[in-house]
Amino acid sequence: MANYAMALDYKNCINCKACEVACKEENGVLKGADKHRIWVGANEVKGEWPNLDIVSATFVPSQCQHCEEAPCQDVCPTNATYYNEHGVVLVNAEMCILCSYCMNACPYDARYVDDRTATVDKCTFCSDTRLARGETTTACQNTCPTKVRTFGDLDDPNSEISELLRTREHFTLKSHLGTKPKLYYLT
Amino acid sequence: MMAEAIKKQGIKEFITSIPFKKIGLKELFGFEKTPVNILIALSVIAFLAMFAIGVTTYLMHGHHAYNVTREHPWGLLIAVYIFFVVSSTGLCIVGSLGDVFGFKDYMMISKRAIFGSIVTIIAGFAVIAFEIGHPVTMMIYNVLTPGLTSAIWWMGTLYGLYLTFMIVEFVFLLKNDMKSAKIFGLIGLLVGLAAHSNLGSVFGFLNARPISNGVFYPTYFILTAFITGIFIAFIMMGFRYKLKFPENAKIMLTNLAKIQGLLISILIFFVTWKMLTDIYGSMPDRADVAIHILGSWTFWAEVILAMAIPLVIILASSGRAVNTLFFASLSGMIGVFFMRYNLVHDTQLKPLQMLKKTEYQLSPEWIHYFPSSAEIMISLGGLGLCLAMYYAGTKFFNLDADEHH
Numbered sequence: 001m002a003n004y005a006m007a008l009d010y011k012n013c014i015n016c017k018a019c020e021v022a023c024k025e026e027n028g029v030l031k032g033a034d035k036h037r038i039w040v041g042a043n044e045v046k047g048e049w050p051n052l053d054i055v056s057a058t059f060v061p062s063q064c065q066h067c068e069e070a071p072c073q074d075v076c077p078t079n080a081t082y083y084n085e086h087g088v089v090l091v092n093a094e095m096c097i098l099c100s101y102c103m104n105a106c107p108y109d110a111r112y113v114d115d116r117t118a119t120v121d122k123c124t125f126c127s128d129t130r131l132a133r134g135e136t137t138t139a140c141q142n143t144c145p146t147k148v149r150t151f152g153d154l155d156d157p158n159s160e161i162s163e164l165l166r167t168r169e170h171f172t173l174k175s176h177l178g179t180k181p182k183l184y185y186l187t
Numbered sequence: 188m189m190a191e192a193i194k195k196q197g198i199k200e201f202i203t204s205i206p207f208k209k210i211g212l213k214e215l216f217g218f219e220k221t222p223v224n225i226l227i228a229l230s231v232i233a234f235l236a237m238f239a240i241g242v243t244t245y246l247m248h249g250h251h252a253y254n255v256t257r258e259h260p261w262g263l264l265i266a267v268y269i270f271f272v273v274s275s276t277g278l279c280i281v282g283s284l285g286d287v288f289g290f291k292d293y294m295m296i297s298k299r300a301i302f303g304s305i306v307t308i309i310a311g312f313a314v315i316a317f318e319i320g321h322p323v324t325m326m327i328y329n330v331l332t333p334g335l336t337s338a339i340w341w342m343g344t345l346y347g348l349y350l351t352f353m354i355v356e357f358v359f360l361l362k363n364d365m366k367s368a369k370i371f372g373l374i375g376l377l378v379g380l381a382a383h384s385n386l387g388s389v390f391g392f393l394n395a396r397p398i399s400n401g402v403f404y405p406t407y408f409i410l411t412a413f414i415t416g417i418f419i420a421f422i423m424m425g426f427r428y429k430l431k432f433p434e435n436a437k438i439m440l441t442n443l444a445k446i447q448g449l450l451i452s453i454l455i456f457f458v459t460w461k462m463l464t465d466i467y468g469s470m471p472d473r474a475d476v477a478i479h480i481l482g483s484w485t486f487w488a489e490v491i492l493a494m495a496i497p498l499v500i501i502l503a504s505s506g507r508a509v510n511t512l513f514f515a516s517l518s519g520m521i522g523v524f525f526m527r528y529n530l531v532h533d534t535q536l537k538p539l540q541m542l543k544k545t546e547y548q549l550s551p552e553w554i555h556y557f558p559s560s561a562e563i564m565i566s567l568g569g570l571g572l573c574l575a576m577y578y579a580g581t582k583f584f585n586l587d588a589d590e591h592h
C-alpha cells in the first residue's frame with residue numbers, strides 16, 4: 001500500500017489559482033468562495049515604507065494535510081471520516097451526520113459543507129477521480145505552471161517526493177498540535 | 188429493581204398503574220386568567236408557532252436558513268441545546284438532593300425537578316434535531332460504527348441513557364416507590380454528570396482552539412449546571428406558590444440560595460482565573476481571543492445577569508430574600524443563556540486560517556456571527572416546547588411531594 005503525501009515548493013507559487021480551478025473542475029466542487037478543497041493563502045508585505053519586508057510577501061498553497069493523527073477523524077461520532085488504505089483522510093458521505101464537529105476540530109480549516117449531499121467534504125488527493133482512473137498525479141499538481149506540488153508515495157524510496165524530502169529542508173503546518181501532517185513545505 | 192416491580196405486576200399493569208390525573212381538554216387548557224398567566228400563555232403559543240415556521244424554513248433551505256458558515260459552523264442552536272441540557276443536568280442534581288441523597292428539606296422539589304429535567308432535555312433534543320444535518324443517520328451509525336474517540340458520541344449516547352433513567356426515576360417517584368427512585372436517580376445522576384462533562388469535553392478536546400482547549404470546560408459545565416438547576420428551582424417554586432411560599436418552601440429556598448451563593452462565588456473565581464491564565468504571557472490564539480471576549484457585551488451580560496445580580500442579592504439578604512431571588516433567578520437564566528452563547532461563539536472567534544484567500548478582501552480578523560431569524564425562531568420554539576410540556580406535566584401529574592414527606 002502506498003502512503004500518499006504532497007511536497008510543496010511553495011516559494012515558486014505565483015498565486016495564479018489554476019490549482020483551485022483544476023480542483024473544482026476535476027472533482028466537481030460547487031462554485032462559491034466558501035466551497036473549496038484547496039486554496040492559496042497570501043502573506044501580505046509586512047512593515048512600513050521604506051522598511052518594507054519584501055520577502056514576507058509569499059503565497060502559501062494549502063489544503064487538507066491528510067494528517068496521520070487527524071483530529072477530524074478522532075472527533076467524528078460515526079466514523080464517517082476514515083483513513084483509506086493509502087493513508088488518505090476521506091469522508092463517507094453516507095455516514096456523515098453533519099454535526100460539523102470535524103470542521104471545528106480541523107486546525108487547518110480544510111473542511112466545508114457540500115450542499116448537494118449536505119455532508120462535509122474535503123480534499124481527497126483526487127482518490128475517487130484521477131487516482132481511480134489510474135493517474136499518478138492530482139489535478140492541482142498536474143495544472144501547476146511552476147511545479148509547486150509533488151504528490152507521491154512516502155513509502156517508496158525512489159519516488160520523487162521521497163527524494164525531495166531527503167534532499168530539501170522542509171516544515172509542516174501546526175505540527176505542534178501532534179497532527180503529523182503530510183503536506184510538506186519545502187524551504 | 189424495575190424488573191422486579193414489573194415481574195410482580197406485569198408490564199401492562201406497571202404502566203397503567205402510573206398515577207396521573209385524568210383530565211379533559213377544558214381542564215388542560217384552563218388556568219387562572221391573571222395578566223401574567225395570559226402573557227405567558229400567549230408567549231408559549233407564539234413560540235410554538237415560531238418553532239413551526241423556523242423548522243419549515245430549515246426543511247426548505249437546509250443550513251442555508253442559518254447564518255452558520257465554514258468558519259463558524261456551530262451557531263445559536265448548539266448554544267440553545269447546551270442551555271437546555273445544562274438546565275436538565277442542573278435540575279437532576281437539585282432533584283437528587285432529596286430523593287437520592289436523602290436531604291429531607293429538598294424532598295418537596297424532587298419530583299418537580301426530575302420532571303423539569305425530562306422536559307428540558309426533550310426541548311434540547313428537539314432543537315438539536317434541526318441543527319444536526321442527518322439525525323436519522325446519526326441514530327443508525329452511532330450504533331453501527333460508533334466513534335469511541337468522539338466526545339460527541341459519548342455525550343449523545345450518555346444523554347440518551349440519562350433521559351431513560353430520568354423517566355424511570357420519575358415514574359417511581361409518581362408511584363411513591365422511593366427505594367427504586369433512589370437507585371434509578373443515582374444511576375441517572377451519575378450518567379447525567381458523565382454526559383455533561385463529556386459535553387464540556389466536546390470543547391475541551393479541541394486542540395485547534397486554545398481558548399477552549401483543556402480541562403476547564405468539562406469541570407465548569409458541572410458547576411454551572413448546578414447553578415442553573417438552582418435558578419430554575421427558584422423559578423418553578425415561584426410559579427408554584429405564586430411567590431407566597433409556605434414555611435417549608437422558604438426554608439428549602441433559603442438553603443438553596445446559600446448553596447447558590449457559594450457556587451456563584453466559585454464560578455467567579457474559576458472565570459477570573461481562566462481569563463488571567465488565558466491572557467498571561469500573551470500566547471497567540473488564546474490571549475488575543477480572551478482580550479476580545481472581555482470587550483464583548485455578551486460576556487458582561489453573562490457576568491452581570493448570572494453572577495453579579497444573584498450573588499449580591501444572596502449576600503445582602505443571607506439568602507432569605509426568596510421573592511427577590513425569584514426575579515434574580517430569571518435574570519440568572521438570561522445570563523446562563525449568554526454563558527452558553529459565548530461558549531460556542533468564543534470558541535470559533537479566531538479564524539483557523541489567517542492568510543488572505545481571495546482578492547479584494549482584507550486578511551481574516553475575527554469571525555462574525557449573528558443568528559438568522561430561523562435560528563432564533565427554533566430556539567424560542569424550544570423554550571415554548573419546554574414551557575408547554577412543563578405546564579402539561581403540572582396538569583397531569585402531582586409534582587408536589589406526597590403528604591407523608
